[in-house]
Amino acid sequence: xxxxxxxxxxxxxxxxxxxxxxxxxxxxxxxxxxxxxxxxxxxxxxxxxxxxxxxxxxxxxxxxxxxxxxxxxxxxxxxxxxxxxxxxxxxxxxxxxxxxxxxxxxxxxxxxxxxxxxxxxxxxxxxxxxxxxxxxxxxxxxxxxxxxxxxxxxxxxxxxxxxxxxxxxxxxxxxxxxxxxxxxxxxxxxxxxxxxxxxxxxxxxxxxxxxxxxxxxxxxxxxxxxxxxxxxxxxxxxxxxxxxxxxxxxxxxxxxxxxxxxxxxxxxxxxxxxxxxxxxxxxxxxxxxxxxxxxxxxxxxxxxxxxxxxxxxxxxxxxxxxxxxxxxxxxxxxxxxxxxxxxxxxxxxxxxxxxxxxxxxxxxxxxxxxxxxxxxxxxxxxxxxxxxxxxxxxxxxxxxxxxxxxxxxxxxxxxxxxxxxxxxxxxxxxxxxxxxxxxxxxxxxxxxxxxxxxxxxxxxxxxxxxxxxxxxxxxxxxxxxxxxxxxxxxxxxxxxxxxxxxxxxxxxxxxxx
Amino acid sequence: xxxxxxxxxxxxxxxxxxxxxxxxxxxxxxxxxxxxxxxxxxxxxxxxxxxxxxxxxxxxxxxxxxxxxxxxxxxxxxxxxxxxxxxxxxxxxxxxxxxxxxxxxxxxxxxxxxxxxxxxxxxxxxxxxxxxxxxxxxxxxxxxxxxxxxxxxxxxxxxxxxxxxxxxxxxxxxxxxxxxxxxxxxxxxxxxxxxxxxxxxxxxxxxxxxxx
Numbered sequence: 001x002x003x004x005x006x007x008x009x010x011x012x013x014x015x016x017x018x019x020x021x022x023x024x025x026x027x028x029x030x031x032x033x034x035x036x037x038x039x040x041x042x043x044x045x046x047x048x049x050x051x052x053x054x055x056x057x058x059x060x061x062x063x064x065x066x067x068x069x070x071x072x073x074x075x076x077x078x079x080x081x082x083x084x085x086x087x088x089x090x091x092x093x094x095x096x097x098x099x100x101x102x103x104x105x106x107x108x109x110x111x112x113x114x115x116x117x118x119x120x121x122x123x124x125x126x127x128x129x130x131x132x133x134x135x136x137x138x139x140x141x142x143x144x145x146x147x148x149x150x151x152x153x154x155x156x157x158x159x160x161x162x163x164x165x166x167x168x169x170x171x172x173x174x175x176x177x178x179x180x181x182x183x184x185x186x187x188x189x190x191x192x193x194x195x196x197x198x199x200x201x202x203x204x205x206x207x208x209x210x211x212x213x214x215x216x217x218x219x220x221x222x223x224x225x226x227x228x229x230x231x232x233x234x235x236x237x238x239x240x241x242x243x244x245x246x247x248x249x250x251x252x253x254x255x256x257x258x259x260x261x262x263x264x265x266x267x268x269x270x271x272x273x274x275x276x277x278x279x280x281x282x283x284x285x286x287x288x289x290x291x292x293x294x295x296x297x298x299x300x301x302x303x304x305x306x307x308x309x310x311x312x313x314x315x316x317x318x319x320x321x322x323x324x325x326x327x328x329x330x331x332x333x334x335x336x337x338x339x340x341x342x343x344x345x346x347x348x349x350x351x352x353x354x355x356x357x358x359x360x361x362x363x364x365x366x367x368x369x370x371x372x373x374x375x376x377x378x379x380x381x382x383x384x385x386x387x388x389x390x391x392x393x394x395x396x397x398x399x400x401x402x403x404x405x406x407x408x409x410x411x412x413x414x415x416x417x418x419x420x421x422x423x424x425x426x427x428x429x430x431x432x433x434x435x436x437x438x439x440x441x442x443x444x445x446x447x448x449x450x451x452x453x454x455x456x457x458x459x460x461x462x463x464x465x466x467x468x469x470x471x472x473x474x475x476x477x478x479x480x481x482x483x484x485x486x487x488x489x490x491x492x493x494x495x496x497x498x499x500x501x502x503x504x505x506x507x508x509x510x511x512x513x
Numbered sequence: 514x515x516x517x518x519x520x521x522x523x524x525x526x527x528x529x530x531x532x533x534x535x536x537x538x539x540x541x542x543x544x545x546x547x548x549x550x551x552x553x554x555x556x557x558x559x560x561x562x563x564x565x566x567x568x569x570x571x572x573x574x575x576x577x578x579x580x581x582x583x584x585x586x587x588x589x590x591x592x593x594x595x596x597x598x599x600x601x602x603x604x605x606x607x608x609x610x611x612x613x614x615x616x617x618x619x620x621x622x623x624x625x626x627x628x629x630x631x632x633x634x635x636x637x638x639x640x641x642x643x644x645x646x647x648x649x650x651x652x653x654x655x656x657x658x659x660x661x662x663x664x665x666x667x668x669x670x671x672x673x674x675x676x677x678x679x680x681x682x683x684x685x686x687x688x689x690x691x692x693x694x695x696x697x698x699x700x701x702x703x704x705x706x707x708x709x710x711x712x713x714x715x716x717x718x719x720x721x722x723x724x725x
Contacts, residue, residue, distance in 0.1 A: 041664070043696070159664040217665035218612025219639050361572055379569065393569040400572060493614040494638065503617070506574040 005088040006032065017083070023051065024078035028149055032091045035144070037152030037305075039160040040079045044152075044305075047078040050092075054085025067377050102128075102260075102465040106473045108135040113194030116181060116236065117467040119253060120200035120208065121145060122154060122278035123311060125176060126464050129184040132195065135472050138188040141180040144311065146172045147207065153278055154203040158217040161207070170210040174233065177208075181236050196240035198231065199467040201279060202251035205242050209233070219493075221248040228484065243470060243480055247489040249294035254281045255483055256466020259476060261428045261459060264288065264483050270423045272410065274448075275462060276301065276341070277431035280406045283487075284417050290487040291417050295409035300402035301341035306395045307376065310338035317389055318436050320346040322354070327370040327385055336387040342436035347384065347391050348399050349441035352508055356382050359509040361396050400506050403447040408501035409492055410449060416490045416497075427455040430462030446505055514545055518554040521586070525558035528578030534585040547593035555586045556628050563713040577617070580624040580712075587627055594630070602630040603655040603723030606648045608640040610669035615662035618692065618712070622658065625716035631723070642672035649677075649686050655723050658715065661692040670695075671703040678704070687722050691715055 004015045004026065015030050024047060027034050038044035045065030052074050062080040063071070111132045119126045122145060129139040147169055151157040161169055177198075185191065198208065202223050206213045209232060215222040228244030243252040257275050258264065267288030275281045280297035283290055300306060310316050315337035319330035327350065329336070339347065351357045356367050363380050367373050371385040381392040414420065427448075429437060439456045442448045459465065469476040492498040504510060517540045524533040540550050562579045565571040605626055609619050616638050623633045634652050636644060645657050657677065661667050670690050677686055689707040690700055700708035707722065709715040 041694075043694070155663060155665060162665060214665070217663060219614050360575065362570060397569060397572055494616075499617065503574050503577055506572060 002083065003086045004030065004083070005086075006030070007088060007090050020082055020084045022079065023049065023055070023076065023081040023083050024149075026083050027078060027089070027091075032089070033144060033146070033149070034078055034091070035148040035152060036079060036150065037148075037156070039151030039156040040149075041156075041159075042077075042079050045077060046152075048075045049078050050074050050090035051076050051081070051087055053087030054083070055087060056082035056084060102460055102468060106262075106469050106476065108472050109474050110134070111195075111474075113192065114138070114188075114190050115195035115471045116184070116193055116197070116240075117464060117471045118177065118196065118198045118200075118240070119256075119461060119464040119467055120173060120177075120198060120204040121253070121461075121463070122201060122204065123148065123152070125173075125180065126461055127177070127180045127184060128464065128468065129188055129190065129193075130468065130471060132472065138190065139184040141183050143176065143180060146176045154201060155217055157207070158203060158213045162214050162217075166207065166210055166212065169207045173204075173208050174235075177235055185236070193236035193238055195471055196235050196238045197467040197470045198235075198240045198242055199252045199256040199463045199470075200242075201253050202226075202245040202248055205245065205252060209242070216248045221491075223248045226484075227252060228480070241470065243466070244484045246292050246484065246487045247294070249279065249296065250281050250283075250292045250487075250489060253463035253466075254283060254292065255480060255487075256464070256470070257281075257428070257430045257459070257462025258283055258285075258290065258466070258483050259469050259479055260430075260462045260465035261426075261457075263428075264290065264479050264486065266426075269425050270419055271426040271428065272414070272424050272452075273428040273430065273462070274406065274410065275430040276406070276437070280402075280409060282406075282409050282413050284413055284419070286417050286419065288486070290483060291413060291490055292487050293409055293413045293490045293492050295405040295492055297402045297405040297409075300398045301344060305398045306339070306344065307381070307392050308338045308389045309344065309395075310340055312340040312342070312436065316340035317343040317347075317384065317387065319343060319438070320350050320384070321438075322350060322370075329384055329386060331387075336384070336389050339384070339389050339391070340436075342438065344391075344395075344399060345441045345445065345447065346438055348396065349438070349444045351382060351391065351396075352445060357396060357508075360507050361400050363393050363396065399445070400508075403445055404502050404505035407446055407449060407505045408498055411501045411505075412492060412495060412498040413490055421449045421451050424452060424455055426457060427452045428457050428459050428462070430459045446508060514540075514543070514549075517543065517545060518550065518557075521550065521554035522558035522561070525555060525579050525582040525586070526562055528575060528582060530578070530581045530585050533582040534589065537586045537589050541589060541593065547590045547597065548599065550586070551590055551594070551628070551630075555583050555590075559583055559625065559628060559713070563711070567711075573617075576621065576712075580621055583624055583628055591627075599630070601632050602720060604632040604634060604652050605656040605658050605719055606634050606636060606645055606652065606654045607658045607660075608636040608645060608648075609638040609660045609662075610666050610673065611639055611641045612669060613661050613663050613666040614638045615660070615692075618662070619660040621712040622660065622691065622715045625712035626658075626719055629716045629720045631716070631719055642669065642676040645673050646676045646680050646682070650680075650682055654686060656687050656689060656719050658689045658691070658719065660690070661695065664694045667692075667694060667699065670699075670705065674704045689715065689718065689722070 127141045150160040211224040227242040230239040245251040263285040271285040273283040280295040314333040317339040379392040381390040687706040
């Protein structure tokens with residue numbers, strides 16, 4: 001029998017396990033949340049945990065992933081380490097506690113009872129409880145998607161499912177929604193739920209329903225289902241409605257974002273919507289006709305690939321600005337331990353403007369000014385003043401790849417539709433990352449094409465907003481159907497224009513000859 | 514002559530395709546041997562770019578524009594090299610596996626291999642295992658080089674290895690693999706002959722595997 005002691009802030013609890021097991025498995029078993037961005041493949045080095053006691057010896061590969069400071073502070077990689085005897089684990093508490101911003105434009109039609117609107121985001125699950133007779137928001141629950149333990153992005157999770165079956169992924173998300181619903185009902189003192197809507201990426205809905213996702217990960221990217229129907233499973237005694245997906249990579253979450261922005265009703269306008277987050281989806285409204293695409297920009301802005309990247313929660317640097325020749329750094333709730341999407345965007349923008357990096361993205365080792373240029377584990381890095389948070393050269397390269405994918409996606413999509421940036425009258429930005437986003441930073445670094453600043457409207461969690469619309473407005477389903485009927489997907493992978501724009505957009509200046 | 518070669522290398526490193534091509538032609542016209550231009554100007558320049566890329570000093574686009582120069586230079590030099598009786602080092606069948614559409618990395622590998630004197634037959638993306646084998650037979654290839662960027666398509670590489678083993682060219686053809694999710698351990702597990710981390714290494718290793 002092995003005793004495992006968990007020390008979290010001031011609380012100590014103990015558990016016993018029968019025999020030795022992988023640390024990552026132990027943590028899952030004991031419901032200690034730990035993201036495994038590469039799904040336990042031992043390739044990303046992000047599953048760091050402080051742990052002491054009887055553990056397997058550290059391998060060379062594992063050691064390479066840890067910094068000197070981490071090695072000195074008893075950090076191990078959960079998926080590389082075996083628990084062989086009694087151990088003590090010090091989990092880190094990193095729950096995001098930002099409420100979702102939603103946009104509600106629609107007419108509200110009262111009905112009886114209470115309803116749940118849910119967005120299963122790849123990284124964050126958001127749930128809101130509404131009084132259906134008044135349209136009033138009663139409670140909200142926001143949690144890191146438990147599937148993070150099986151991979152940071154949809155491809156990693158599909159890979160996990162292909163190797164281990166879909167049941168684990170299905171059960172974990174279903175259980176999470178049950179828990180979150182119970183929490184909302186308790187807090188609001190509500191006993192019965194009468195209606196549920198669950199929005200999410202095509203892959204998220206497949207996992208929820210226990211459907212095979214292997215067709216989605218490989219060309220020609222074929223989902224098992226496009227949904228637009230009730231779930232087979234009950235949640236709070238209701239069969240949730242799962243809105244329609246537009247394609248394998250443009251899911252019900254985007255359908256809901258489009259619904260929230262009312263784009264299908266704007267048949268006299270040209271508009272663009274981008275949903276930033278773990279995936280990068282785009283929708284153009286061309287006088288009522290919709291065109292969609294997915295750039296799969298990757299989780300750079302969610303932090304999985306960045307040295308000090310983290311979700312928008314306590315300890316995350318979320319904003320950097322230069323005001324009166326002084327660099328202001330804003331951190332969510334307290335001491336900065338990392339940097340989230342909006343912070344990364346601002347940081348790179350500041351670095352570019354202040355020439356800490358040149359137009360190719362190279363950090364100037366001789367820069368003197370704000371913060372400090374340091375060596376971070378063999379990589380040159382800029383330390384954000386007043387913090388121990390750094391942006392390394394490798395981080396800059398990750399950001400260059402991600403921002404180029406989004407921008408190239410936009411340029412290709414509008415080119416295929418036959419319009420230009422100047423034609424766009426409204427630019428909706430959705431996604432948890434989009435909430436805090438500084439549009440000037442975005443255009444400065446080339447995440448968005450220049451010239452859209454005036455037209456930008458940040459709509460927050462578009463997927464949740466659309467789910468709420470489906471919950472509260474009977475007419476919303478009609479619009480949903482119209483959206484699906486109109487939407488045409490432009491596939492970007494294999495598109496030569498996309499490839500050219502992607503390469504051209506990777507630096508911070510156009511590539512010349 | 515040294516100056517001309519240095520000029521070509523500098524232009525390549527800066528990614529100036531038009532000017533680089535002109536400089537290569539000028540060197541040829543001045544009587545500099547094609548092999549010398551290839552080795553001491555083009556490859557030398559790519560080598561520097563490759564080293565800087567590994568050190569994160571330059572980024573993917575800069576490698577790609579330098580490779581574009583290399584390509585332009587090769588357009589001029591290849592016929593001359595063949596004329597002068599330089600023997601082909603060997604033929605490589607290059608492609609991205611079935612289900613995967615990524616090609617930027619693969620294209621880079623192709624250019625680097627050509628620079629080493631290998632004959633590269635690029636059969637594109639989304640290529641099923643049998644097609645790799647067919648192409649290898651058709652072109653009398655010594656190497657099959659496959660790329661995958663999605664973890665979900667890595668399994669296809671096993672298919673390629675197995676198809677080669679089961680074919681009648683099993684003794685003539687070696688399989689090398691690469692791509693972001695690929696690791697040396699994975700290569701061992703599926704029985705691939707070699708794993709390489711980038712285009713430059715792939716070219717060097719392929720060159721060696723052809724008995725050079």
